[in-house]
Amino acid sequence: MEERIANLNNIYNCNDVEAIQMLQMRIAPFYALVKTFWDRGLLTDSIHTSVEEQVAMFLHVVGHNQRFRVIHNTFRRSTETFSRYFQQVLCTIGELRGEMIKPTSMNTPTKIKNNYRWFPYFMDCIGAIDGTHVTTKVPRLMSAAFRVRKHYTSQNVLAGVDFNVKFTYVLVGWEGSAHDASILADSLSRPDGLQIPDGKFYLGDARYAC
Incomplete structure (x- = not known):
């Protein structure tokens, strides 16, 4: 438990260079994304994990193309827990596709x-x-x-x-x-x-x- 908390604190309090290495995005956009999920009720804290941790786990997988059985030791979570929260964040991002994915302009570049x-x-x-x-x-x-x-x-x-x-x-x-x-x-x-x-x-x- 202590090791997991220390690892999460390292992620939450890192600088932009470290955030890009771990999360593939700067720390401010990371918290902005978390806030969007929280404010709209798309993700909520559970008794076991926070929204920040759920999003961080998701970004570790997609950002580094790693399997759950490789990443789960970093967060000290079981692969089943990792898989469950990954699916939740993935579906949540899908809810925002209309805002995050803009259609290509048909005008001459x-x-x-x-x-x-x-x-x-x-x-x-x-x-x-x-x-x-x-x-x-x-x-x-x-x-x-x-x-x-x-x-x-x-x-x-x-x-x-x-x-x-x-x-x-x-x-x-x-x-x-x-x-x-x-x-x-x-x-x-x-x-x-x-x-x-x-x-x-x-x-x-x-x-x-x-």
Whole structure:
């Protein structure tokens, strides 16, 4: 108990450099996020843990891409407790998606509008798309479809970004061996897929021709 409290005090009272290393955000935005959850009644203290600790546990997992069984020792919590509070914070953040995730502007980006060389060719371009392979574990019977040329299993993830390098769209779940054109075609066919207004386009390499 004493070790856990000391660790939490170290997080709550750290400087911005340490906060970014531990939480992937500065200390002031961390407390602002906690206050938002608290003021709106989205998260509450329990008999076992505070809202600050719940959010800190969540940020440790997503910020460092660590499994519960690795992180739980840092907070001296069981993996079951860690999992429960992680799910609660994740669902709570989803409640704020309308405020935190802003739709991409369909207007011509300023850096293109103000560049005489780019404007004639890219005035209708709203972003760029590309794929990346994310390592994944799958059942042995499915491994052939997910195995790539470098002999590991992965998902082929489609991502779109705007000219501020902010994600506008991400599609996961496709096998590592899937062709980029097939993934793009799937995305465009989905009701909630990649939306490209008439007259606009995303930059992409030749693999996305479909």
